[in-house]
Amino acid sequence: MVGLCAHHRPFRCQLLMLFCLLHPGASDQARSTSSTPGEKALSIQGVRGSSVELDCRPGPAPVAVLWSFTPLGSLVLQPVAVTNGASSRVESWAKALGVVSLRNSSLVIEELREGARGHFLCQTLLVSGGQIHTTYLYLTLAVLVPVSKPRVHLSDPSPIEGVSVVATCAVREGTEPLTFSWHHHTPQGPEEFLVGLSEPRLQLDPVNRTHLGWYRCSVSNAVNQLSSDGAFLNVIYGPDKPVITVEPLGFAEDGFWASEREEVTLSCQAASNPPSHYVWFRDDAQVHTGPTYLIASASRTHTGLYTCLAHNSHLDTHTQTTVQLTIYYPPKGRPSCAVLPTLGGVTLLCSWPGGFPKAQLHWEGPQGNGPTAPSNVTWSYTATGLPNGSIFSCMGQHPTLATPVLCTVTLWEPPGSPTCWTTATVGDQFIMLSCEWPGGDPPAMLSWLDRQQTLGDPSSSPAVYLLQAQSDLAGREFTCQGSHPLKGPSSHCQLRLEAPQLAVAEPRVSVLEGEEAWLGCALQQGTPPAQLLWLGPQQQPLEQSTYGFVLHPEGTHLRLQVRDADPAHHRGTYQCVARNALGNSSQSVLLEVLSECKGCVCSCGYPAPPNVTISRLTYRRQRREVQLQWAIYGPGNLTGFLVQQRASVPGSEAGAWEVAARDIEPESRDRRLGGLDPGVLYAFRILAMNHHTAGHPSEVKTPVDPAFSVYPAVLGAAGTGMAVALVASLLVFQYAARHPHTLPCTETAAATSGSDPAQESTDAPVNVTITVTATPE
Known part of the structure; x- marks a missing residue:
């Protein structure tokens, strides 16, 4: 084992020693099957703050695993963690790498730090076939750092248009390579991506108003991408021309x-x-x-x-x-249209003055369009073949009006034919010939002719021509010739100049003193206008203001009313005078004012005539004649009788008394009166006359229809009538004796003077006959 440790690095020796402790007697059988450090290492990437797992990729389960780490730029290999499957150990210094732990043979680093960037070595001990095998795995860990939030910096946040501005995108950290992008957001529009700008600097040279807005940069690397907040670039400019x-x-x-x-x-x-x-x-x-x-x-x-x-x-x-x-502003009102006659046609006039700008006027007719002009437009039009009632329209247009304004002209033929009349002017020094042919549009053209010679210029209706007044004009004829564009043959009227001619109603008028007299005269012929007037007995003109006289003009008639007739002032000859510019004429009327006695001897020097009563008044011949019979009573002399009549229409006041018959012989007792109107109700009365002295008027009676000639009825009624007449006569005489002022002529002149009537009177005695006419019921 010691020999084995001599051939290995300390960490390997530690691992072998650990192996020997776990498996005594196996030292002599150990074999090494490692990968050499010259072999290419595996590359692994981790992100700072996240976790990464380094896997040794073992085959059979290892007896022991040892992880070591060499930082970048260093040759010192440092143990990180070791495990024998039953227990494990992590070195304390490994905190610099992050939170390190072992998961089986894998090294797990959480909350990865940048200090973990370097080379990792994984060593494993395996027992296979009674031999010990050693494996080695080299790993290179790259720790990537996310980019931090970038920040935009403007060299001048409020530049004046035209200068240079630099925008810089700064990022505090982030693993390169870094990628930059720029975004621009104007206040009025959407955000736009500035293509082709992948640099941390944005050069705006020169800056203009389109650069105004928010600028934002985005930075990205292999780990992440972050965008900055917007930096507002406030470009100062203007003002432009308003x-x-x-x-x-x-x-x-x-x-x-x-x-x-x-x-x-x-x-x-x-x-x-x-x-x-x-x-x-x-x-x-x-x-x-x-x-x-x-x-x-x-x-x-x-x-x-x-x-x-x-x-x-x-x-x-x-x-x-x-x-x-x-x-x-438009012209006031509406367009005005007019049409004037011309030779063979018409002239259409349209006017609409005022306004600003001037209104445009345009004529349209039944056969097409006419001219156009501002304010005033004239159209000369040939009227040949135009039907009666043809309409022409003038259209007025103005910018301030939504719709055109129209006026129209309708061409009409004048009805009938011309009318002529005359007028005197300037104190009858001139005679005005007037001619009118109304009703047409345009008005008819009129010309005055004197024996085919034109007087003056033709003119539209009415036409006037002045003539110097002189006597040789009497009897002359003048013609007014009329023409119209729509009318074929011309029309005319004629007038003849004449001096006035008069006629009086009655050449002699008799009226009782104190009553009204009516004198009438009428203009029969003569060129109007003619002036009618009345002259009094002293040849003085009678006017409305003349006391006691009233004039009643009624067209060509002039009636003179004499009020309260007085013999001393009103008796005499009156003249009715007619004057016009060509001459004058007159007619005389004798007015007799009959004196009514105020006592037994009248003021005129003649004794009062006897009183009269109407005994019979009947119609004849379809009420166009009446038969009047009368009787007289009382003393007095007479030279004749005077019959008066007046007409009255039912429902109106009675008219004035008029003379129906005069100078009736004194011996007459009846008279037939004609010339009556069957539709008029007449009243009659009769007076006895002694020269110019009138007796008291008889009672007023109206005529009745004639009675049937039946003797019994007449005789029967005669007796009764005689008795009534006798009583009536006695009453009349008694009343006259008691009221001499009421019936003044009931006394004789002899009674007034106290002399003998037989000696005073030179007239023949008067026989009084009372006739009673009875009409059967």
Whole structure:
């Protein structure tokens, strides 16, 4: 055994000695079957902090195992652990390798340390065939260190755009080889991998705004991979030239436009870090601070130059941009269309002035499109073959309006034919010839002709021509010739200039004193306008303001009302005068005011005539004539009778009294009166006349239908009628005697003077006959 130990290293000797102690007498039989140190060692890798198992790979179970370790760079072999199968021992210094233990013949190292990097020798003793065998196994353990978390360092975290910046990725430890990768994450975008950069240094030369963001590096080796936290590179730049936008967006030739009363937003954006401060100016006057300028309701005063000033407070730099903002507004109202006649056609006019910019107008017709122009557009159109009712449209467009605005013109033929009339002007010095043909569109063209000679220029309806008033114009005829684009043959009207001609209602009018008189005259012919007026007995013009007279103009009639007729002031001849620019004419009316007696001798110097009563008043010939019979009673002289009538319509007031018959012979007691209207209710009364003195009017009666000629009925009624008439006559005389002021003419002139009637009266005696007419029921 001692010889054997001499040929082996101390550790082997220890192992052999251990073997000899366990197996006495076996020394002489020992054989060595070892692998030489020159043999290639097995390589094993372990990771620091983890565990690794070194296996001797024995065949049969060994008698003893001895593990030894030689650190890298050293030649000293140090025992680590030994085991004989029953017991084992680990050297205390082995803690430098980690937590070491034996598992059968394998050496297990947990919590591996970097000091375990080196060469391990495993020696085993085996007994086989009664001989001792020794085996050797060399192992090389490589301890790998994981990379630590890297850290990014920036040479300048806040550089100004354009300088050079270096980013360095530093790692404290890790087994090489190490692999580096760089990642860039901008604030607005996703993280990106910087391809081709596998170095621990990242050179940004020159740095620009696109480099702004977080930079992160990743380091990896055979064990692991770790990434750093992001390092923010804040690149300082700007401001760039501002960009101005306008909402709602409307581009004009020199800038932007917006509609009046619209909300307008002006936005300014200038790239800058740190962000820019903004100031707004309008025509060099500051109006706002901030990136957005809001105009709540735009008006025309907001038109101008808007400047946005961007300022970088860090660099103390600024830039600016100016734009033109124009406020558009449409014209007021709607387009107006008109059409004028021309020779053989029409001229279409469309106008829509105002607004900014000017509205574009465009004509469209039934046979195609017309011209286009701003504000005003005219289209000359040949109207040949156009049907009546053709429509032309003018379309107005403006940028501020969503839809076009239209006006239309419809061409119509004027109905009928022209109408002519005349008017006197400037105190009847001129005669205005007027002609109108209304209702057409365009209006008709009219021309005045005098014996085929054109007077003046043609004009649209109405057409007017002035003539100097002179007498030789009377009897002349003038023609108004009319034409229209849609109408074939021309139409015309004619007028004849005439001096006025008059007619009076009655040339003689009689009225009782104190009553109303009506004088009437009418213009029968003559060129209008003609002036009608009345002249009084003294040839003075009578007006509405003349006391006691009232004028009633009714078209071509002029009636004169004389109120409270007075013989001293109103009796006489009145003249109705008609005047026009071509001459004048007149007609006379004699007004008789009959005096009514106020006593037995009238103021006119004649005795009062007797009173009259109507005895019969009946219709004849379909109520167009009446038969009037009367009787007189009481004393008095008479020279004739006067019958008056008045008409009244049911439901209205009665008219004025008019003379129905005058100068009736004094011996007459009946009269047939004609010229009545069957639809009018008439009333009649009769007065006895003594020259110009009128007696008291009779009672008022209306005519009745004629009675049947039946004798018994007449005779039967006659007796009763005579009795009634006798009583009525007595009552009348008695009343007249007691009230002479009411019936003044019931007394004779002789009774008033106290003289004898027979001596005073020169007239023939008057017989009074009372006639009673009975009508059977």
